[in-house]
Amino acid sequence: MSVKYSILGLLHYEDMHGYRIKEHIEKNFGYMWSVNYGQIYPNLKKLEQEGLISMREEVQNGKKGPPKKLYSLTDAGREAFQEWLFGSPERSMLLRDPFLMRFVFFGFGDKERALELIDEQIMAYEGDLAGRLSKKEKWRTKDVFVNQLAELGIEMNKMMLAWLKETRKKVAAGVQEQ
Amino acid sequence: MSVKYSILGLLHYEDMHGYRIKEHIEKNFGYMWSVNYGQIYPNLKKLEQEGLISMREEVQNGKKGPPKKLYSLTDAGREAFQEWLFGSPERSMLLRDPFLMRFVFFGFGDKERALELIDEQIMAYEGDLAGRLSKKEKWRTKDVFVNQLAELGIEMNKMMLAWLKETRKKVAAGVQEQ
């Protein structure tokens, strides 16, 4: 259950309410995950019941919308987070990707269409890379880990592009042969 | 629902029963996904009901275990598969990884412990890479796409290793500073 611990993690930055948590994730980690209220609000409720976070209602007179429910970490929450953070390391599994899922089976379909999809993918990654590079300086923080994750995004992107282009070449050559 | 279409994809190779499907996935795509019977058998039943695959029971006298239920693609199944294969392309999202999930928050924990976990990760990826390289020749098929996926696994691995080592350096330097 990563959402649970992600919430605990984010609350280290500052006290937040559900809406802000989603916003924060989208802005800062949007390139690696997405969350929705269907996950956030039930999890906040649960975390509070478990005593890992505590809630205080911010009744803001004159401001828009319903009262914010601001959550903050409790000591128990900090502890639970630390345990998770450095606890039993799960093994990694990159490479779970909807495009690659299909890619394995491209051999059972039309090669021309496969080339088209590969080209689309190349364009998408090129746009992505440009976006990441342009934001790179703007996003620089004091946190090595956050910086390095951004760096990894760029590296990953470059690698995928190189691979896609190489793949394109090989597939095109195979088409010619026939 | 990728399991559904993965089954349809695998049945292009040959008729299979549930047990064999799991085995095949583990052998050939084990580095990118895992499946379990809780997914396979219900999906087979559903696919049959939808008319995308058909079943024939192989009663094998003298052989071990219950009779195999061999499934094969129907024409409708082939069609549905082609639609999925080249249908509306979803956008990719690499970088969903349990280690990286934690990594973002390493700044909130002990740096020495972070270094330890990074080292563990490096070792794991090194073992992985060695395994992939050794199997590379053995796994070579006529299928460009399958070959390229294996290649991608290797490239991904190399990139992650380079990144982890660079990260290790930067984190270690940060520790020294204090």
Added chain:
DNA sequence: CCTCTCATGTAAGACGTTACATGATTCA
């Protein structure tokens, strides 16, 4: 007036994982 943003939430369903239950055969 209408739409956008801020803010809360729930319900239904799709998807995945874990853990069991069953039973025959093979092999040490």
Added chain:
DNA sequence: TGAATCATGTAACGTCTTACATGAGAGG
């Protein structure tokens, strides 16, 4: 005899997504 392999499956649980319901204030 006991464990491993082959082969079927289900039930319970956990997670995630989609879609809806509500409502106030701000701005065009």
